Amino acid sequence: MSLGIHWLPRARRDLKRLDRQIQGRVVDAVERFAAEGEGDVVRLVDVAPVEFRLRVGDWRVRFSRDDELHVLHVLRVLPRDKAYR
Numbered sequence: 001m002s003l004g005i006h007w008l009p010r011a012r013r014d015l016k017r018l019d020r021q022i023q024g025r026v027v028d029a030v031e032r033f034a035a036e037g038e039g040d041v042v043r044l045v046d047v048a049p050v051e052f053r054l055r056v057g058d059w060r061v062r063f064s065r066d067d068e069l070h071v072l073h074v075l076r077v078l079p080r081d082k083a084y085r
Helices: 009-016 020-036
Strands: 004-007 040-043 052-056 059-066 071-079
Touching: 004 009, 004 020, 009 020, 009 071, 020 052, 020 059, 020 071
Parallel strands: 004 071
Antiparallel strands: 040 052, 052 059, 059 071
């Protein structure tokens, strides 16, 4: 599978606000999903354009995929209670 990863500026800001241990877990989970397709990923319902979420403990990584360019666009990194608003 092996997708490239593009962190949007908002996602980078979200990530920088986390402590280093959680940052590492989030980055590892995103890289693992991009490389191997492994992770707790669900397509979000009633969201246009199509978005997905990757669960990393109490954190949610919202992303979209560009299958033509083989790129995963990381949109946000949010706590569970704010990820779906």
